[in-house]
Structures are given as C-alpha cells and as structure tokens.
Amino acid sequence: MTISMKVDPPVYMFEKRKVIDEYLLKFMPDITKYPQVLHEAIHYSVMAGGKRLRPILALAAFEACGGTGPDIYRAAVAVELIHTYSLIHDDLPCMDDDDLRRGKPSLHNKYGEAIALLAGDALHDFAFRLTAETGNTKIVLELAEAIGTDGMLAGQMADMDAEGRDLSLEEVTYIHVHKTGKLIRGAVRIGALLANAGKKELDAITVYGEKVGHAFQIIDDILDIVGDTEILGKPVGSDSKNNKATYPAIIGLEKSRQIASELIDEAIDTIRTSVSPSDTFVDIARFIGGRQM
Ligand code: GRG
Numbered sequence: 675m676t677i678s679m680k681v682d683p684p685v686y687m688f689e690k691r692k693v694i695d696e697y698l699l700k701f702m703p704d705i706t707k708y709p710q711v712l713h714e715a716i717h718y719s720v721m722a723g724g725k726r727l728r729p730i731l732a733l734a735a736f737e738a739c740g741g742t743g744p745d746i747y748r749a750a751v752a753v754e755l756i757h758t759y760s761l762i763h764d765d766l767p768c769m770d771d772d773d774l775r776r777g778k779p780s781l782h783n784k785y786g787e788a789i790a791l792l793a794g795d796a797l798h799d800f801a802f803r804l805t806a807e808t809g810n811t812k813i814v815l816e817l818a819e820a821i822g823t824d825g826m827l828a829g830q831m832a833d834m835d836a837e838g839r840d841l842s843l844e845e846v847t848y849i850h851v852h853k854t855g856k857l858i859r860g861a862v863r864i865g866a867l868l869a870n871a872g873k874k875e876l877d878a879i880t881v882y883g884e885k886v887g888h889a890f891q892i893i894d895d896i897l898d899i900v901g902d903t904e905i906l907g908k909p910v911g912s913d914s915k916n917n918k919a920t921y922p923a924i925i926g927l928e929k930s931r932q933i934a935s936e937l938i939d940e941a942i943d944t945i946r947t948s949v950s951p952s953d954t955f956v957d958i959a960r961f962i963g964g965r966q967m
Contacts, residue, residue: 684954686734731883851884
C-alpha cells in the first residue's frame with residue numbers, strides 16, 4: 675500500500691460520524707442556560723466539524739469485542755470532548771498560536787483567550803462526568819492515563835521543551851507517541867474495556883492504537899508540508915512557523931511516508947491475526963495511512 679494515495683473515509687466512518695454528532699449534541703450543555711457565552715463557545719468548537727476519528731475508533735473497538743449497550747456513546751463522546759479541549763488549548767497564543775481550526779477561526783480568535791481557556795476546562799469536566807456515568811472505573815482511569823503527565827500532557831510538555839533545539843528522531847517519536855498517540859490508544863482501549871474484552875483482544879487493540887496513533891502524527895507532519903489548508907481546515911506550514919521538530923524535517927518526506935506506511939501495515943497485521951474478522955479496523959487504518967484531511 676502507498677500512503678501518498680488519497681483514501682476516502684470508509685462508509686463506517688461516515689455513518690458513525692453522524693451518530694457521534696447526534697450524541698455530542700445530546701450530551702453537551704444546554705446552550706440557552708447560563709453561562710450562555712461559555713456554552714456557545716463549547717458548541718462552536720465541538721460542532722465545528724472534525725473527523726471524529728477517536729470516538730469512531732472507540733466504537734469500532736467496542737463492536738469488534740462484542741460490546742452491547744448505550745454506555746459506549748458516553749465514553750466515545752468523552753474522548754472527542756477531550757480531543758476538542760486539547761485542540762482549543764493547543765491553538766492558544768501561549769501554545770501554537772494558530773488562527774484557524776476545523777476551517778473556522780480558532781476559539782480564542784472568536785471568543786477571546788479567557789473563554790477559550792474556560793471552554794477547555796469545561797470540556798474536561800464534561801468528559802470525566804460522562805465516563806463516570808457509565809459506572810466503569812476502568813475507562814475513567816484509562817482516559818486519565820491517556821491525557822495525564824505520562825500521556826498527552828507529557829507529549830505537549832516535551833514539544834514545548836523542544837522549541838529552538840535540534841531533536842533526534844527518538845525525541846520526536848516520544849512527542850508523537852505521547853501528544854497524539856496516547857489519546858488514540860486510549861480511545862480503542864476504552865472501547866475494548868467497556869466491552870469486557872479478553873486479554874488477547876485488548877493487547878492487540880492496544881498495539882493497533884499505538885501504531886495508528888504514531889502513524890497519524892507522522893502523516894500530520896507530512897500534511898503540514900504538502901497538505902491543503904482548505905481540506906485540512908487548519909493552516910499548513912504551522913510546524914515550520916513554530917520551529918517544530920517533525921519527521922520530515924529530520925528524515926525527509928519519503929522516509930517519513932515509508933515509516934508511516936509500515937506502521938499502518940503492522941497495525942493491520944496485528945488486528946487481522948488477533949481480533950474478530952471485522953474489516954472496520956483495517957479500513958480505518960488504511961484511511962489514516964492515506965488521509966488528506
Ligand atoms: C487536553 C489533557 C489536555 C492537555 C492539553 C494543548 C495540549 C495539552 C495538548 C495538545 C495535543 C494536540 C493538539 C495534539 C495534536 C493531535 C492532532 C494531530 C490533532 C488533529 O487531529 P484531527 O486531525 O482533528 O483528528 P479533527 O479536527 O479532525 O478532530
């Protein structure tokens with residue numbers, strides 16, 4: 675498989691994205707209630723679009739492990755709310771200072787920095803409330819670990835520490851695996867844990883999440899150079915503007931494409947040999963490998 679080829683999202687992703695959007699609207703706060711402006715800001719960011727990749731992966735893992743019942747929607751929405759929270763804070767002037775997100779002005783541009791900060795905080799609260807409502811403490815812990823100081827926050831901190839320094843590929847990999855990979859890994863594990871997956875399935879799904887999560891960020895680095903701002907909904911060239919160490923900056927575009935492609939193939943192999951014969955995971959991995967958005 676070549677990952678420079680455009681791969682459209684599989685039908686599964688279109689269908690589940692619609693379902694996730696419905697549940698997002700259902701579980702988010704009432705926009706007419708005080709503090710309206712904060713609730714509006716939350717809706718603005720969450721409903722601005724987005725691929726809904728992480729909640730879709732949580733659903734796919736749940737289904738592949740034979741899960742049933744509605745709790746998965748609370749868990750999947752929680753993961754998307756945390757993801758949106760990370761995007762809002764990542765765009766702030768004190769972080770990447772990006773003006774565009776999901777094709778619209780980033781939240782602090784529209785509502786100001788203070789509201790953007792509080793909207794992120796509120797999304798964190800809503801996310802943990804939703805996971806707690808499932809009564810499954812394993813997934814509450816999984817989410818906390820995915821974003822904590824050994825998860826996404828560690829990646830963001832390492833990313834900030836790296837500014838103005840030349841990094842090794844190993845150091846960039848640490849950033850990618852933590853900043854982006856841990857939430858994707860957490861998403862599939864949350865789906866599997868909620869479905870009471872056995873050890874063999876959970877281990878395979880974990881490896882799948884790690885590999886597609888890592889590939890996802892390498893492709894993000896590539897798209898920051900060769901992507902299209904309109905399709906991506908965020909500015910290209912942000913990494914070089916912010917002097918970020920990326921895979922292409924260290925090893926070039928071709929080698930970066932090759933490593934991402936290998937990670938996708940490995941993720942597919944893992945899932946084919948260890949989890950039920952669903953093609954959903956394979957299709958999603960291929961989409962990640964060939965994504966233009
Ligand atoms: C939320 C715990 C927590 C901390 C905030 C700012 C920060 C600390 C972390 C930044 C994490 C971050 C923004 C990583 C980048 C991940 C990434 C490649 C995002 C783009 O994801 P897509 O393409 O976006 O799935 P859409 O818009 O489609 O949802």
